[in-house]
Amino acid sequence: MNRRDPAQEPSALLHELLDIAEAMVDAGAEVYRVEDTITRMGEAYGAERMNVLVITSSIVITMLFADGCELTQTRRIRGAGSTNFIRLERLNALSRECCAKPLPLSELQRRTDEILALRSSPLRQYIGSILGAGAFAVFFGGNLWDGLVAALFGVLICFLQQKLSSVCRNRMIFNLLGALVSGIGIMLTVSLFPALHADKIVIGDIMLLIPGLAITNSVRDIMGGDTITGIMRFIECLLWAAALAFGFMIALRLTGGLGV
Amino acid sequence: MKDIIIQLLAAFLSAFSFALLFHVRKNLVLPASFGGVLCWGIYLACCSCMEGIFYPSLITTICSTVYAEVLARILRAPAPIFFVPTIIVLVPGGSLFYAMSAAVQGDMELAAEHTWTLVLYVLALAAGASLVWALSDMIRKLIAQHRHSDADI
Numbered sequence: 569m570n571r572r573d574p575a576q577e578p579s580a581l582l583h584e585l586l587d588i589a590e591a592m593v594d595a596g597a598e599v600y601r602v603e604d605t606i607t608r609m610g611e612a613y614g615a616e617r618m619n620v621l622v623i624t625s626s627i628v629i630t631m632l633f634a635d636g637c638e639l640t641q642t643r644r645i646r647g648a649g650s651t652n653f654i655r656l657e658r659l660n661a662l663s664r665e666c667c668a669k670p671l672p673l674s675e676l677q678r679r680t681d682e683i684l685a686l687r688s689s690p691l692r693q694y695i696g697s698i699l700g701a702g703a704f705a706v707f708f709g710g711n712l713w714d715g716l717v718a719a720l721f722g723v724l725i726c727f728l729q730q731k732l733s734s735v736c737r738n739r740m741i742f743n744l745l746g747a748l749v750s751g752i753g754i755m756l757t758v759s760l761f762p763a764l765h766a767d768k769i770v771i772g773d774i775m776l777l778i779p780g781l782a783i784t785n786s787v788r789d790i791m792g793g794d795t796i797t798g799i800m801r802f803i804e805c806l807l808w809a810a811a812l813a814f815g816f817m818i819a820l821r822l823t824g825g826l827g828v
Numbered sequence: 829m830k831d832i833i834i835q836l837l838a839a840f841l842s843a844f845s846f847a848l849l850f851h852v853r854k855n856l857v858l859p860a861s862f863g864g865v866l867c868w869g870i871y872l873a874c875c876s877c878m879e880g881i882f883y884p885s886l887i888t889t890i891c892s893t894v895y896a897e898v899l900a901r902i903l904r905a906p907a908p909i910f911f912v913p914t915i916i917v918l919v920p921g922g923s924l925f926y927a928m929s930a931a932v933q934g935d936m937e938l939a940a941e942h943t944w945t946l947v948l949y950v951l952a953l954a955a956g957a958s959l960v961w962a963l964s965d966m967i968r969k970l971i972a973q974h975r976h977s978d979a980d981i
Contacts, residue, residue, distance in 0.1 A: 656908070
């Protein structure tokens with residue numbers, strides 16, 4: 569049996585832990601969860617002491633081994649990170665398994681790659697966007713027709729998210745464009761069918777783009793003592809929300825002449 | 829009454845759609861979506877016997893966070909999986925829109941009013957959730973300590 573002892577190759581192990589930490593952050597894990605998980609895993613693999621610092625855009629891990637050897641690696645995280653809970657759940661389960669009985673490093677790498685290969689199917693995203701935009705339009709007081717039109721523009725927003733987000737890494741610009749395009753579309757549709765309620769439809773579609781939850785999480789990070797992470801996220805979210813508002817504002821202005 | 833049923837139904841669908849968007853595992857989608865109904869139901873109940881929006885949102889958030897934490901323990905999955913779809917209906921997308929649209933129309937007074945509502949919602953959400961998380965963390969540590977001392981004996 570070719571079972572290698574991970575302690576023999578600490579830098580490869582550390583690299584793998586960084587991969588897992590990065591995958592967790594990308595999947596939408598909270599900062600304290602990532603720090604806690606990586607600390608436990610490192611200790612399970614024989615580290616004497618673990619020092620993990622995660623802020624939204626970077627990870628620093630220092631491991632101290634029993635022989636006095638101390639290693640540090642850092643990782644820069646790019647990308648806004650789309651929340652993917654199935655990955656988070658699998659990573660969580662993998663880490664628990666490792667803490668109970670450390671897997672050989674090659675096995676750990678294989679399992680991590682397997683989890684990273686889990687992608688959300690476009691169909692699922694489209695159905696989610698259609699239902700979400702429609703349901704929120706009705707939820708905020710629109711009628712069935714408002715819901716249907718909001719659902720229609722949910723398709724447009726999802727389409728933009730699928731096609732544009734790979735070339736437009738800046739979420740601020742993306743939100744601005746998305747809000748502008750869908751805002752103009754909604755206003756034009758409403759001018760054709762005056763019985764529709766423009767505000768309810770726009771709110772339904774806003775809910776797909778709004779970083780409301782991220783703002784909540786950031787305030788929570790600040791209250792919980794992860795001040796740097798919290799403030800970074802908070803400012804990011806404010807800019808995203810401002811871009812969203814600005815995009816719809818321009819759309820309202822541009823179409824204002826239509827008597828909407 | 830009809831309005832309430834429609835709202836609760838829409839809350840269910842909203843939570844369900846976010847469970848889909850955030851790729852929640854199939855078996856967990858329903859418990860997560862039901863959270864949306866629970867959250868909005870509690871909010872409506874609180875609003876009927878309380879003034880303003882801060883305290884109803886705070887109580888609703890506390891209940892929703894407890895729901896998510898308890899489900900996470902029972903179903904052995906990370907808590908955000910249940911928390912996010914449950915709480916999504918409390919996210920004030922409406923206030924954001926109305927604040928912005930008032931600003932466009934030049935009505936700064938109305939814009940400020942909606943912005944204040946927005947701030948109240950976000951604060952209530954963050955404060956409620958943080959409170960429950962802090963408490964559940966303490967409880968977890970207490971239990972761990974307890975086990976540890978048992979093992980020592």
